[in-house]
Amino acid sequence: MSRSNPALALSAKARRTGEQPISFLMAAAADPKFINFAAGLVDPLTLPVEEVGRIAQTIFSSDARARAALQYDTTLGLARLRSAALTHLEKLENKSAADFGVSEREILISTGSQQALYLIGDVLIDPGDIVIAANPCYFVYTGTLASLGATVMPVPMTSDGIDVSAIEKLLCRLEREDRLGRVKLIYTTSYFQNPTGLTLSAEARPRLLALVRRFSRSRRIMILEDAAYRELRYDGPELPSIKSFERENRHTILTHTFSKPFAPGLKTGYTAMPPDLLEAVLHQKGNHDFGSASLTQHIAAEALDGGLYDQHVRLLCESYRRKRDAMLDALQRYVPASAGASWTHPSGGLYVWLTLPDDADTSRSSRLFQACVEQGVLYVPGDYSFQPVQGPGGQAGFVPKNHLRLSFGRVAPEQIEPGIQRLAQAIAAGAAERKGDVVPMNAHP
């Protein structure tokens, strides 16, 4: 028998698929010495332990329900959950489902909303197809798109969300270049975006829909609206989804998840989409797993129907609002004006996006990142969230390196102030260094 170990011949897709870029942060995050503003995770203290315990008891005290929860369900997902999700969606949109053309049959249950995002990419994208996304953007999904072979074309992020006028210009250019047929998706996290915390304005929503209608010539362009953070809203208006403007259910996909507003451990998401897309996604999901875990779907349905979900979201929002305020207060207090820093003031979600002067460097190999590690505080370097663009001097492949993503999601409330203090110290030292000053710093010999 041969003892040789000939090479594993991976598929083209596997060769395009790398490790998620921030896995190095995952390892550091397990170390309790760090105050962790890097993890985009939900707060362990606010997980619905008591609620899900009670729901499990309810399910297992009925023989018939328990049997259903332990048996396979359909690939589309538990009918009761799809129905409860639709009712919940009507409440969020303040509109009848008929007015946005969605029935229970157009809702897919998936293993978190990530699986829905993946499946939608999988059924729409051939290598070379185009997806338009904000810059910066949720980097796990742009990584997924790249592994599917998509060309991700970035447009700027503005304080009003993804720049709709820039999308229009880009579509005009692609039309002139005869590449409009390759545009499959416009991806947008329309509420409290990861990483910026910014929200697509009310006015931009129907405008974006009008754009995809106008530019869907021979091929349909879809809007993929990722609403993962929608219900983590702490102030500001309750905005309708882009989908809610479309009575025909043709161009818009709306993904929601139970992970952020309830419990990631259920790994359950629900997505409303046009029926022809859903059919293709459903066939694909049949091959992937022929249906997500049934037990967790029963738990999610019971949480929605029994009112525990709404109750928990209210609690969560109170808790996160306090943590957001603590972070914004501490930034205001501790980051010196001399640092030239600015940051977003998100009305919801888990992220504050901090911008330093153009010549600052926040990347993994930067002195700032090292100084923070030494001080025991973690952030996500902003450059992971960017697609390369043309730089300010006209150079190609430019990636801004002067941003930090700060999450108040997982960190304990009492750690926010000391964490921001440490970060501010490192930022101040970096600013002084760039100006040629010398500032003494505790753990930065």
Next chain:
Amino acid sequence: MSRSNPALALSAKARRTGEQPISFLMAAAADPKFINFAAGLVDPLTLPVEEVGRIAQTIFSSDARARAALQYDTTLGLARLRSAALTHLEKLENKSAADFGVSEREILISTGSQQALYLIGDVLIDPGDIVIAANPCYFVYTGTLASLGATVMPVPMTSDGIDVSAIEKLLCRLEREDRLGRVKLIYTTSYFQNPTGLTLSAEARPRLLALVRRFSRSRRIMILEDAAYRELRYDGPELPSIKSFERENRHTILTHTFSKPFAPGLKTGYTAMPPDLLEAVLHQKGNHDFGSASLTQHIAAEALDGGLYDQHVRLLCESYRRKRDAMLDALQRYVPASAGASWTHPSGGLYVWLTLPDDADTSRSSRLFQACVEQGVLYVPGDYSFQPVQGPGGQAGFVPKNHLRLSFGRVAPEQIEPGIQRLAQAIAAGAAERKGDVVPMNAHP
């Protein structure tokens, strides 16, 4: 605004992906008037309702465990479950894990074993790559392989499982044709195969391993061993897996699931595989869902560790053994010798494979299938499980149509005898018709 509805431009893969062929049976299966030998589902009466109820109580009575179960876990899966699965595997193989080169780090937790099968295909197969599989074979996976663009090359199924000598001949031929580099996988359900109920013999297992070692020249050929039914063993010897013969963990992948031996609703599977393959699969799963539901993994770990799993498997095996015996007894009693039928006598699993004379037709459009529907009994036409081959007369694209897959999985024990009685009546009528006799039949005017 335009009211037109331009076509959705699906990916090449989506265009290769159709509906699962037997979804028409799913709809019929919901109708209680049918005695359902078609569904390959587990018995609802033997689901571990009490056990999982107790486990849920255990988990939710500890705040720390409940919090972990409701939070994200890693993409690889819950460490405690991977450890428990490895210990369980050692027990099944009656061997230390070091002797088959697997540590907890080489075990992936997936959304059922189907997701592992999918991911493995996804990272190995480019369109045109070759997978060798038995004929007949588990049709959901051959459908998945086809959607990935694989060329599925069938070899016969024998009473000793997939025909290893035929694989050798095929590999020799592919080598002569300079196509050996395209062979990625040999797929085999090595225990109580779906659809035949047959098992790969003890002697064939190391032979198959030796074959892939020998033919892995510049590219490695892998054996994908699907052991979904392994623990549903009613009599006959306890066979070691193919993986257990390989100390190096290079060529063998072994998938197990909690769905068949415990509860499908947990949708949890575990797969041991070589580390370089696992790395690629893990990156891919990072994009698919970055980890399966955490709560159901905690439940599965508690079931394994607490002994409830083993206890339940014993109960299940007793229950299925009785149902298998009832089916074999009824076939013996009611199918007349004149029908020229034969069937397998499986030592485990959920399926009996019934073979009629070559000129019989059991397909969906056949008179036999119609007669059975009219009599209120369902089976899976055997032709769904076949890849086309060269026919007995030398014709290409031949698919045998004289088989039926009968499952005793989901059907109630007391329905087995009347169900087989109805089926036997339809078979007898069909046999008489083929011989030109006229036999009166109740619901077949």
